[in-house]
Amino acid sequence: MGSGRRRVNVDVLVVGAGLAGLHTATLLARRGHDVLLTERRPRLDGAIRTTGIFVRRTLDDFELPADCLGPPIRRVVLYPPNRRRPVTLVSERDEYRVGDMGPLYVDAARTATDAGVRVLLGTRYEGRGRSSFLLTGPDGPIRVRARFVVGADGARSRVARDLALDRNQHLLAGAEEVFAIGASDRPPTFHCVIDPAIAPGYLAWVVDDGRHAHVGVAGYADRFPHGMRRALTRFSAAAPGLDGVERTDGGEVERRGGPIPVGGVLRRISCVDGLLVGDAAGAVSPLTAGGLDPCLRLSEHAAAVLDDALSSGRPDALAHYDGATLRAHFRGRLALRHGLAHVRSPVVAAAAFAVLRTSPGQAAARRILFGDASFPNRPVSS
Numbered sequence: 001m002g003s004g005r006r007r008v009n010v011d012v013l014v015v016g017a018g019l020a021g022l023h024t025a026t027l028l029a030r031r032g033h034d035v036l037l038t039e040r041r042p043r044l045d046g047a048i049r050t051t052g053i054f055v056r057r058t059l060d061d062f063e064l065p066a067d068c069l070g071p072p073i074r075r076v077v078l079y080p081p082n083r084r085r086p087v088t089l090v091s092e093r094d095e096y097r098v099g100d101m102g103p104l105y106v107d108a109a110r111t112a113t114d115a116g117v118r119v120l121l122g123t124r125y126e127g128r129g130r131s132s133f134l135l136t137g138p139d140g141p142i143r144v145r146a147r148f149v150v151g152a153d154g155a156r157s158r159v160a161r162d163l164a165l166d167r168n169q170h171l172l173a174g175a176e177e178v179f180a181i182g183a184s185d186r187p188p189t190f191h192c193v194i195d196p197a198i199a200p201g202y203l204a205w206v207v208d209d210g211r212h213a214h215v216g217v218a219g220y221a222d223r224f225p226h227g228m229r230r231a232l233t234r235f236s237a238a239a240p241g242l243d244g245v246e247r248t249d250g251g252e253v254e255r256r257g258g259p260i261p262v263g264g265v266l267r268r269i270s271c272v273d274g275l276l277v278g279d280a281a282g283a284v285s286p287l288t289a290g291g292l293d294p295c296l297r298l299s300e301h302a303a304a305v306l307d308d309a310l311s312s313g314r315p316d317a318l319a320h321y322d323g324a325t326l327r328a329h330f331r332g333r334l335a336l337r338h339g340l341a342h343v344r345s346p347v348v349a350a351a352a353f354a355v356l357r358t359s360p361g362q363a364a365a366r367r368i369l370f371g372d373a374s375f376p377n378r379p380v381s382s
């Protein structure tokens, strides 16, 4: 699109170039549809909001560029608030790999462009007019007429609001520091600390894959006793697993953070004018807060439904994109989230560790951390 042109007609306008928007846009373009993807960030390798831990099922089922993935992690260490007698779980399989997210987003955008998607960076979706959507880019406003709009614009989706769809109400806030570390013979490890004083309602983590360390906290924003930033500083000063680890790259630290929807998939995620994917749709595991696998899987479903609607000319095809049906798969995880949200004192967290030290407790933890459960590929139709 030339800089002077201010009106565009497309089949689908996708708002947000996170993994959900990039994947949905690529799949639609590969099916021959005219897709415009708009992203407010001027570059995709900046302002990253995720640790980037990919679970085994995602690595098995989706093609991610191998050179953008860190070494496999099999070892998880769980710590109680006093950090004493941690529980170590080791899987026989490679369970996690941490994405080098900047290059990974850039690679996904290249794949989208190769498929025919027009990608506009530094271009914000402003809202919906009578017959078009308004964007503001570096060269001024752009009016887009689209048959459908896809809200891939994250946990606080503006598109969801404009389409009068459901919106995330139940959110955690997360923040982390990332830095390069020197190689050593430490096994790559995911350290998780359950301590309501540092991470109220969720956990604090150190992911050390031998190349980078991610040190983070997440929890209910209004329950951090002295705010999330202070909690991160405190945790980072005595983060487990990093004793004697050498920081490289001049000790440069990247800071990441953002909201995490944990209320489960929203019920109303489509209407005749469009639909929601990824965090905008609440597609995040309520228990683990993992959203990368769900956003890829839900994007596949979204692209199939939109393709059907565009090919048949029947916008009511979008009614098959139903969050209420998907939610049913998450009843168990929503109940466990409810339980985790109620761990409000170190005493309760320590009591949970007494259970974790038993064989049934460890078996349950292994099922959550190393199990095969994931977001359904396609919702069961109601």
Ligand SMILES: Cc1cc2nc3c(=O)[nH]c(=O)nc-3n(C[C@H](O)[C@H](O)[C@H](O)COP(=O)(O)OP(=O)(O)OC[C@H]3O[C@@H](n4cnc5c(N)ncnc54)[C@H](O)[C@@H]3O)c2cc1C
Pocket (backbone or CB within 6 Å): 015, 016, 017, 018, 019, 020, 021, 038, 039, 040, 041, 049, 050, 051, 052, 053, 054, 123, 124, 125, 126, 152, 153, 154, 155, 158, 174, 175, 176, 216, 256, 257, 258, 259, 260, 277, 278, 279, 280, 283, 284, 289, 290, 291, 292, 293, 295
């Ligand atoms: C600190 C933190 C750590 C996490 N770690 C993990 C993890 O290790 N593993 C895991 O599975 N999940 C993790 N998650 C969750 C996971 O990152 C998200 O579920 C996933 O990235 C969601 O992808 P998305 O494409 O839906 O949204 P996003 O990646 O948030 O993308 C939304 C995009 O929309 C753009 N946008 C928003 N509004 C507009 C607008 N008006 N106009 C144009 N563009 C707009 C944003 O700039 C953004 O690029 C983490 C989340 C947080 C906050």
